[in-house]
Amino acid sequence: MLTRAPKGTKDVLPGESYKWQYIEKIMRDVCARFAYREIRTPTFEHTELFLRGIGDTTDVVQKEMYTFLDKKERSITLKPEGTAGVVRSFVESSMGGAAQPTKMYYLNCPVFRYENPQHGRYREHHQFGIEGFGSEKPSIDAEVISLALTVLRELGVSGLALNINSIGCKQCRPDYNKALIEYLSKNKDGLCRDCQQRMGTNPLRVLDCKQETCSAIVKNAPKMIDYLCGECSTHFDGLKARLKSADIDYVVNPMIVRGLDYYTKTVFEIISTDIGALGTVCGGGRYDELVEELGGKPTPGIGFGMGMERLLLVLESLGIDIPEPSLCDVYVCTLGENASEKGFKITADLRAAGIKAECDHTGRSMKAQMKYAGKIGAGKVIIIGENEIAKGVAAVRDMKASEEKTVAFEQLNEFIKGGE
Numbered sequence: 001m002l003t004r005a006p007k008g009t010k011d012v013l014p015g016e017s018y019k020w021q022y023i024e025k026i027m028r029d030v031c032a033r034f035a036y037r038e039i040r041t042p043t044f045e046h047t048e049l050f051l052r053g054i055g056d057t058t059d060v061v062q063k064e065m066y067t068f069l070d071k072k073e074r075s076i077t078l079k080p081e082g083t084a085g086v087v088r089s090f091v092e093s094s095m096g097g098a099a100q101p102t103k104m105y106y107l108n109c110p111v112f113r114y115e116n117p118q119h120g121r122y123r124e125h126h127q128f129g130i131e132g133f134g135s136e137k138p139s140i141d142a143e144v145i146s147l148a149l150t151v152l153r154e155l156g157v158s159g160l161a162l163n164i165n166s167i168g169c170k171q172c173r174p175d176y177n178k179a180l181i182e183y184l185s186k187n188k189d190g191l192c193r194d195c196q197q198r199m200g201t202n203p204l205r206v207l208d209c210k211q212e213t214c215s216a217i218v219k220n221a222p223k224m225i226d227y228l229c230g231e232c233s234t235h236f237d238g239l240k241a242r243l244k245s246a247d248i249d250y251v252v253n254p255m256i257v258r259g260l261d262y263y264t265k266t267v268f269e270i271i272s273t274d275i276g277a278l279g280t281v282c283g284g285g286r287y288d289e290l291v292e293e294l295g296g297k298p299t300p301g302i303g304f305g306m307g308m309e310r311l312l313l314v315l316e317s318l319g320i321d322i323p324e325p326s327l328c329d330v331y332v333c334t335l336g337e338n339a340s341e342k343g344f345k346i347t348a349d350l351r352a353a354g355i356k357a358e359c360d361h362t363g364r365s366m367k368a369q370m371k372y373a374g375k376i377g378a379g380k381v382i383i384i385g386e387n388e389i390a391k392g393v394a395a396v397r398d399m400k401a402s403e404e405k406t407v408a409f410e411q412l413n414e415f416i417k418g419g420e
């Protein structure tokens with residue numbers, strides 16, 4: 001127990017964290033180019049926020065939330081998604097008072113869901129996401145999608161499918177729900193028990209059910225896209241036109257509804273065919289009612305969440321090589337206490353000059369230090385023994401060329417920086 005991480009959690013080990021840093025850098029760079037700024041919100045929020053935001057008949061709320069009472073008996077929930085916290089912050093900090101739109105991103109946001117762990121599905125995972133508030137125009141929908149695709153393209157990921165759909169609004173959804181309920185009622189016996197219940201409370205959720213029998217029935221169900229009101233239909237056309245003008249390929253997939261209740265109009269998923277059934281790398285959509293639902297002034301919004309672990313799996317399965325930074329450029333090998341002290345100072349000076357430098361902390365032999373230096377990738381080794389201390393010089397060995405030069409202590413930084 002003690003030495004085993006809880007089920008569904010994963011360490012990012014020192015030997016693999018560079019991969020995370022690599023994708024994080026690309027995400028930050030792309031966000032800066034699109035004028036999205038970072039927001040960081042707490043890991044936990046009042047449970048009520050998610051009940052109201054995500055919807056209390058969704059799987060996330062009913063089955064997957066990590067909810068507990070704190071010592072003062074407040075109900076607290078670990079974030080099961082990234083958007084609700086950002087909306088709460090948008091309202092609490094009165095961001096709507098500034099010139100709109102408000103464009104924000106979050107990176108490495110921990111997300112907790114009590115799910116059945118499997119490849120690419122964890123109980124704690126991390127999301128990169130963006131949220132754009134204050135614009136109802138389809139151009140921002142297209143921008144949000146374009147940002148996600150730019151990140152993926154710059155990571156070298158190809159062969160992903162962009163699926164888009166519109167799930168309507170307050171105006172047109174009720175008519176569609178009626179038609180859907182009518183259809184589902186006729187096929188009720190074939191639905192799973194959850195869906196038989198959902199049918200009455202939240203029929204759209206049935207479309208998102210992962211059970212095969214339900215998927216088969218749902219295939220022939222009426223489609224929201226055929227019930228869109230004039231405004232939703234024009235909005236969807238505007239999105240498609242902009243994707244087209246930006247040469248972004250898409251498929252209209254009327255089956256995409258997303259698992260959270262707050263979506264209106266645009267929903268989309270970016271799907272990889274390389275990681276099997278768990279192919280959704282990124283999912284998002286518009287949430288024009290959410291800010292008001294959570295107590296703010298009516299403000300449209302749109303965003304996406306991208307699973308970082310799943311993205312890393314896609315990179316791996318595509319064989320995309322992430323360059324591993326060198327751990328050490330120069331290793332300072334020393335023999336004896338005097339040399340060790342001098343070596344420590346030389347290492348500090350090299351580091352201060354911006355050079356990746358390392359020295360011995362184990363007291364191992366000179367030969368073992370040289371071997372270790374090779375192991376951690378040092379291109380150069382500085383060798384200091386009693387002789388060198390007496391003369392005020394060090395031997396600098398180029399590991400590749402196997403050449404050695406004598407350099408005065410005070411010239412070491414220059415010599416190493418010169419890259420000779």
Ligand code: ATP
Nearest residue numbers: 115120121122125259280281282283305306307310
């Ligand atoms: P799925 O259909 O795979 O359950 P979802 O619709 O629940 O995904 P979202 O709520 O949209 O997912 O979350 C956005 C992204 O976060 C997903 O596209 C996926 O990449 C990632 N993700 C979601 N749940 C998990 C999980 N349990 N473990 C790892 N990544 C996840």
Ligand code: MG
Nearest residue numbers: 059113115259
């Ligand atoms: Mg899910």
